[in-house]
Amino acid sequence: MIVTLKWLKEFLPELKLDAEALATELSLIGHESVVIDHSSIDVDVTANRGDACSIYGLARDLSGSTGLKLSKLSTDEKIETDLSFKVSIDKKVHDSVYHYHLYKIENVDSLKLNQSITEKLKVLGLQTKNPIIDLTNILSHELGLPMHAFDADKIKNGLVIRESVKNEVVTLINDRTINLETGILVQESEDRIVDLVGVMGAKNSAVSNRTKTVILQVAVFSPTKVRFNSQSTGIKSPASWRFERGVDPLILNRAINRFTSYFDPNALEVKLVFKTLIEKKEINIKVDRKKVELLIGSKIDKLDYEKIERIGIELSKDTATIPSWRYDISNWQDIAEEVIRLNKLELLTEKKLTKQTVSNNEYESLFSLKKQLTSIGFSEILTLSFSKVNSPIEVTNFPVAPFLRSSLSQGMLQSIAKNPFMNRLKFFEVGNVFKPAEVKNIGFAVVGFKQKDVNEIQEKILSETGLRVAFVSVDEKELKTADVKQTKVFLAEVNLPKHSTMANDRKTKIADFKPLPAYSQVSKYPPIVRDISLLLSKEVGTDEIINYFTELPNCLIVELVDTFGSESIGIGNRVDTYRLIFQDVKTTLNSDEVTEIVNQGLRKLSKNVQFQLR
């Protein structure tokens, strides 16, 4: 919701905050705001605050937290009454019409406003239509009450407020023709529907430049009923946005008074021609201040409760009387929230939970398992639960991939396809699959290894983790379908039993905590991967070599992918294979360029470290 400083000042004349400070103040009392420019901000009103869906409502809330004087709206009943208009409200919908007034405005074609409303229309992004329509739009934003104007000649024999019957049709002012379901709240006149209540009026009775007399509806309807209207028809409007959140049923007088204030008092011929009576229901809530303080947890001194009085909540020693515009307050916890938010959350003091011990065996087993797998060279992936592959569980509203996966294999293949530049991969994933029962599986993929090596890996998994898996080769056709470029691909998958292994691994992890590292953006251009094998003396540290290579230009990642020693290369030696991944965020790298970078790097390295290139 867009709010300008100028508009806000009409209700908070002493407001001195600039846009930045205003956005901060509103954010700190519960209305998250961002600055648009030096004169306006955009406020995100939460779904429970119908009272704040207007300039006036936000001004009122600000007067609560800042103490600034609020220019209140006049409640005088000074409009002439002539209750001659016929409105019949069907018994069935009686409870959905909270309060309803109709005003007749004559000679609208010669109406003149006493002030310019161009700026306000600009804030709303609207073109001027005529004074009446312009004002209904402006006042919706200004006061939070959406009004609707009818051309009086089009609803001559009165209005009926009722529920629709299935297949009734209406063409709205936005030119859309809607086929109605049963139960939608509508207004009818002269045997046709003239209004989709709370959402949008119909074209057949809309005010135009030819209109001579207007019937202005100033009314408040039930939030759930308007929401039903909006959901059933798929139509949203600034009016429905407000009604759904709850409009003050007692605002009608204030609203019509504000409306008339835009005209010279002598130039406007307006009469009240229909009204419903409203019982002023007082809602009182018992508030135990001790309980409020226990909930908040910090000491709040007596002065601070005054702030909620400024926004209309009357507080006696142990009772709060809730104003008509607050649909969201129904218990003392809501009052506690009002107290703390207007006083700002920064007032809260430090309160620590007690230290306690706990054992999370299941989680610890799973985490241990993952760590064991990384220690034998596997990297963890996470893939999506949705699948194009037919499975027992279907999602009704996700046509792109309407099934819930019954296996991790599709995701595995897609992840391999995402890494065509890696000739060797070892992936695992722990995730829920649906068979149709929801169970936790663990899947494995090894890429670029011969069957003999895969068998060894399978044995290693068993000896390190106790998991018995059986790798199966994926055939060429399936690889092609999955767009996998590599040729030697083996997958395995088993249901994950609930472990009860020792969690030694985890306890060491807590000791060496480091925050997540700063991330280097992955280039959208393909990388170049080079594996470099070096024969080194056992005294040379791997980290030293890795650090060295990491410094090379365009080198994103350096990893040790293999190491071995044997008698044939000498007891004091080993052969390390390092994988270097080169990328450029701006362009595709040239293979020759990379070769040159690597060669230069090796030349430099040879000055400090003894090695033989394999």
Added chain:
Amino acid sequence: MVEIKGHLHPISIVLEQIISFSEKYGFTVEEGTEIETEEYNFDKLNVAADHPARDDHDTFYLQDGRLLRTHTSPMQLRYLEKNSPPVRLLVPGRVFRNESTDSTHNHTFYQVEGLVIEEGVSLSHLTTYLTELMNYLFGRKMDVRFRPSYFPFVEPGVELDIRSKTGKYLEVLGAGMVHPKVLKNMGLDPDKYQGFAFGVGLERLINLISGVDDVRQQYQNDYRFLSQFK
């Protein structure tokens, strides 16, 4: 001895960090199911179908009427069916929102839910706990602020922001005191029990701590992404 190590997914890493921090305070870890019912995902959490707050939870529905959970909060209810206060609970898990995807929104993401219900726990305990958690995860004292906010299952509701290096406040997570209606649905008398709850998106945390700027990367598994995390 040289070890050739693979990599844990950053989601698992940050989850482990949250859990190991919270275990000092005795938090139990429980997982719920990804498939849930309307009743546990919405109705019993005070998210009424006819209230506009429901619009924030665009939902994936299954043929049989069940749905994919839009948050990990349903487990709060299920856990309290089998356990009595005092309770300190963490629920990590995958959640789903039927939203269009872009660099900051995905239909699939990870949340960790926290719930504490015990005598004397207050909003101040919540803010203290979350501040400490942020300092821990970022590895330094963070400029943290709390703002009032709205979620149907808490009252008061708050959001936590951290100040970025550019000075802007960035939203991290939502939290609040468990709503009396939810306490009632847990079989607890709201006049005797109170508690706090929070929910944090792990991709969001990874974005803020590490600078990973596209949430969709978490599920693409590009090795250049995975291998940056240890």
